Amino acid sequence: MKDRIGRTIDYLRVSVTDRCDLRCVYCMPEEGIPPKCHEEILRFADIERICRQAALLGIRKIKITGGEPLVRRRVELLIRSLKAIPEIEQITMTTNGVLLADKLPALIDAGLDAVTVSLDTLDRERFRMLTRRDELENVKKSIQAVIEDGRLPLKINCVPMEDQDPEDLAAVAAYAKDHPVHVRFIEMMPIGLGKDCGFLSEEQLISRLEPFTGKLVPVDEQLGNGPAHYYRAEGYAGRIGFISAVSHKFCSGCNRVRLTADGFLKSCLQFETGEDLRPVLAAGSDEDLAEAIKKAILKKPEGHHFDNVDAAGAEHRIMSQIGG
Ligand code: SAM
Ligand code: SF4
Secondary structure: EEEOOOOOOOEEEEEOOOOOOOOOOOOOOOOOOOOOOOOOOOOHHHHHHHHHHHHHOOOOEEEEEEHHHHOOOOHHHHHHHHHHHOOOOOEEEEEEEOHHHHHHHHHHOOOOOOEEEOOOOOOHHHHHHHHHHHHHHHOOOHHHHHHHHOOOOOOEOOOOOOOHHHHHHHHHHHHHOOOOOEEEEEEEOOOHHHHOOOOOHHHHHHHHHHHHOOOEEEEEOOOOOOOEEEEOOOOOOEEEEOOOOOOOOOOOHOOOEEEEEOOOOOOOOEEEEEEHHHHHHHHHHHHHHHHHHHHHOOOOOOOEEEEEEEEEEEEEOHHHHHHO
């Protein structure tokens, strides 16, 4: 469906848990967050019910996210049931990759269409410092497993930081050199803990990468469901992408809404605007649910105000509770 300023909303990000097995410094505090109890977290049947109504309203693509989606037990069952919704064209997942190698056969069997692995550094010490866990080897193993299996299109997402060694950034980018994998660099957004982390803009990043990648040449290709734009590097099998919400604001083309693990349908990453679907799930009809989803979409703000992180109505959730 269209929102009130004519944007087509066809993409839903579904957070299946607010828990995570990492503690990335820009996303989650070291001590974690008080976990929601089981009754507060949507059951798979509720998520499916929401997705069915959302699909009737025009949602075509669903991203499974978290927290860390693979810590939710048997998430593949949800994927299988969402794949059975006739209007849904694609189910993808964003994961930190720690558990992915083990889960890969079940996810593929359930019908997952593509996966994105988040990987900020290939330096073991830095990984341990950034995520507060020593799991780099498992993430690398998972990436290798997806590449060797060859059935699931793979993207790698990296949130670079101001103090990061350019060689380390180039090492992450090099996944796109050796494999048909797209590596995307995401500008740190001033949401939750990201407000206090060293930001690196797309332009700064390009100037740090080019000594290693050679000239990055813009290409006019749509390689996903979102706002990334891509560059080609000589001799690279995949593309280098950038998701630059801060320096290249893309709200006018925003196509998405987000469902939190406890059932709030968020219209915009930066604002609290949206609808709590839990009361409708508990006591309403499918028509009521569709109305609530429509209401959330029609409330979608025109855009973020990352230049004013304390704007009225700014989100109080941290990123792990939203799902990115
Ligand atoms: N745990 C999964 C993962 O890490 O891919 C899914 C959830 S995580 C919140 C989704 C994405 O959001 C990750 O790629 C992460 O790097 C990114 N992210 C978290 N906080 C961010 C911030 N402040 N700015 C930009 N990206 C952020
Ligand atoms: Fe967990 Fe993903 Fe947040 Fe890192 S970015 S703490 S892996 S939810």
